[in-house]
Amino acid sequence: MHIDLPMIWAAIIGLGVFLYVLLDGFDLGIGLLFPFFYGEGDREVMLNTVAPVWDGNETWMVLGGACLFAAFPVAYGTLLPAVYLPLIAMLCGLIFRGVAFEIRAKARRTQHLWELAFMLGSAMATFCQGVILGTLLQGIAIVDGRFAGTAFDWLSPFSLFCGLGLLATYATLGCTWLVMKTDGELQRRMRVMVKPLVLTLLLVIGAVSLWTVLGQQAVADRWFARHNFVFFAPVPILVLACVAGIVRFNTRGHDTLPFVLTQAILFLGYSGLLISIFPYIVPPSLTIWAASSPPSSQKFALVGVLIILPIILAYTGLAYWVFRGKVRHGDEGYH
C-alpha cells in the first residue's frame, strides 16, 4: 500500500498549528484584555485561569517549528526568511510575555512593569502571528526553492489587516474563556464585551474571505469552480450560526457555550483557510510534496511523533480536566 507521507505530516502539522491557535489563542487573549481590567483581584483571577496550562499551550509552537523543519525543510527555509522581522518580533513578544507571567507572581515593587511586559508581549506576539498568516495567504515569491522576495514583502495592507484581525480573534477567545472560568462581577463585565468582540470577529472573517477571493484567482476558483461551493457552503453558513449562537447564549447567561462556539468559529475559519490554500504549504507555488524532506527523514521522525504525540495530547486533556471549573477572587493562585 502506498503511504503518502507528506499528507500525514501535513495533517500532523495542520493539527499542531490548529491546537496552538486554539489554546495559546485564549491565553494570549487574556493579555489583550488585561488593559481593561485594573483591579488588583481581577487581574489575579484572569491569570489564575490560565496559570496551570499556558506554557503547555505554547509548547505547540516549538513542536510546530521542529516538525516543519523535519518534514518540510523547504517550507521552513522559505517561509521564515520571508516573514523575518515579524517572526523575530513575535518570538521576542512570546519570550517577554512568558517570563513576565512568571516573574510577575514573584515581584512586589516591580509588578506593574511585568504586567506591562505581559500586555505588550501578548499584543506583539498576536499581531505578528496575524501578519505572518496574512503574508502566507497573499503568497510568497519562491525561485529554485529559495525565498526570492525582499525584506518588506510581508508588509501590505492585507497582512496588517490580518494582524489586527487576529487581535480581535484572540481577544474574543480570551473573553469567552473568561466568561466560562469566572463568575460574579468579573464575569458580568466579560459578558458585556462578548457581543462587540464577536461581531468584530465576524467582520474580520468576512473581510479576509472577500479580500482573498477577490484578490486571488486561485482562491476564487477553489471556492466557486463548478459545484465546489455547494460542498463548501456549510463553512460560511455555520460561521454565521455560531456567531448568532454566541450572542444568544451569552445574553441568556450560559457559561460554556460561548467559548465552545468561538472555538467552532476558529475551526471553521481555519478550515476555510486550508480549503483556500491546499495543497500548497507556501502559496502560490510550493506544494506539500515539493516542500517535503526525503521519505527516509519523514519516516524516521514520524516514529517519534506517533509515540509522543498521543501522550502529550492525553496529558493536555488531563490537565484541562483537572483544572476545570471556576476561578474566584481570593482563590489561592497556582503561582
Added chain:
Amino acid sequence: MNHVGDALLLARIQFAFTVSFHIIFPAISIGLASYLAVLEALWLRTGKVVYRELFFFWSKIFAVGFGMGVVSGVVMSYEFGANWAGFSQVAGAVTGPLLAYEVLTAFFLEAGFLGIMLFGWTRVGPRLHYLATLMVAVGTLISTFWILASNSWMQTPQGFALVDGKIVPVDWFKIIFNPSFPYRLMHMAIAAFIVAAMLVGACGAWHLLRGRRDEAVKKSFSMAMWMIVCVVPIQIAVGDAHGINTRKYQPAKIAAIEGLWETEKGGTSLNLVGWPDMQDEVTRYAVKIPHLGSLILTHSWDGEIQGLKDFAPRDRPDSTIVFWSFRIMVGMGFLMLFLGLLGLALRRGGRLYESRFLQRFALLMGPSGLIALLAGWVTTEAGRQPWVVYGVLRTADASSALSAQQVGTSLMIFVIVYFVVFGTGIYYMLKLMGKGPSLGDTTDTHGDDTGKGAARFDHRPLSRPTDPIDE
C-alpha cells in the same frame, strides 16, 4: 566587505549569541538534574534530613534554569529556518528529524515527570517520586544525546547521499553514531556535571564565607569538592581522546587550535601561548615546548601533525580565535583540577570547611564550568569553519538571502531582550543561591503547597520557587 558578507557575519554573531545564552541553562539543568537524583537517592537510603533540604533547595534553581532553557530554546527552533535557509534546505533532512526528536524528548519530560518531581513530593509515594527525578535526569541526557548527534554529524558527517545538491539520509544509525559523536557526547555531558559541581561548590563556599556551618552548607560543599576532584581528571582524559579523534577527522581544526603553520618533521612542538596571525601565516610571540604537541595529540614522541599551510587559505578556520578559546578552556580545566586537589588535601588536614583561601577560590571558580563550556563550544564551532557541514556545505552557502539591515536589526533586538529577560532569570537564580538551603526551621513550601487548596497539577518549572525576586 560586501553586503552579503556583512549579513553572513551578523547572522553568525547572532547565532553565536543566542546559542551561547541558551546553552548556559540546559548545561545547568543537565548537571543539576543528575545531582538532584543523587541527593534524593541519598535521602531515601539514609533518611538524613540534610539531603532532603538540599534536594528542595537545588530543585528550585534547577526549575528556573529549566524554564529559561525552554524559553530561550524557542528562538533556536526558528532561527535555523530564518537565518540559515541554505542550511535548512541542504541539510534539513538530517538535522530536522534529530532536532524534532530532541523537542519531543523535552516535551515528553515536561508532560509528566517534571511536574511530579517539582510539585509531587507529598502527592505521590517516595518511589514514584524518585522514579520521576531519575527520569528527568535521564531525559535531560537524552535531549543532550539528540542535540549532540546533530552537532557531531555536522562536524563529521556520514551515512548520507548527495542528491541534486541536497543531503539525503541513507543510514540513520551511521548518521547518529558518527565518528566524533561518542567523544563529544561524553565531553558535553561531563562538562554539564562540572558546571553544576562548580555552582554547588561556589554556593557552599559563599555561605561558608558568611559564617554558616550548618549541615546542608557543609554537605553540599563537600559533595561538590568530591565531584570536582573525581570528574575533572576524567574530563581531561575524555578531552584528550576527543582531540585525537579531531586530529583524525578535522586536521585543519587541530592545526588552528595549535597555531601550527608548518607540518614539522620528527616531532611537533606545542605552542604554549602565542598570537596566530592569519594574514602573515605565522604564530607570533610563540612559547614552544618541543615534542609536546606530538605527545599530546599522537601520544608519541615524533608523531606528525599537519600544519595550516597544508590547507588552502579558503579552507582554514580562524586560528586566532580557536587558539585562545581552546587555551581558556584548558586553563579553566587545570584550575578546576587544582581546586579539586586542594580540597582533597585540606580534607586530610580537617580544614575543608575552614580554609578561607579554598572558599574564596571555590567562589571565584563558580562560573568556571560555564566559561570552559562556552570556550570549548567556540573552539569546536569556530574550528569547523569555513564549513557548516564539514566538507559538504560551506557556511557562506548556508545563510538566508537576508540583508545586513534585517539581520543587524534582529541581532540588536535579541541582545536587548536576552539581557533583560535572561539577565532577570540569572539574577533570580543567583538570588536563590544567595539565600541558601533552609536551616530546618523551614518556611519553604517544598512545592507541595500545603494549604493552597485545590489539588495541583501544575508543571510549570518557573512556578516552583516562590521566593520574591525584588525584595
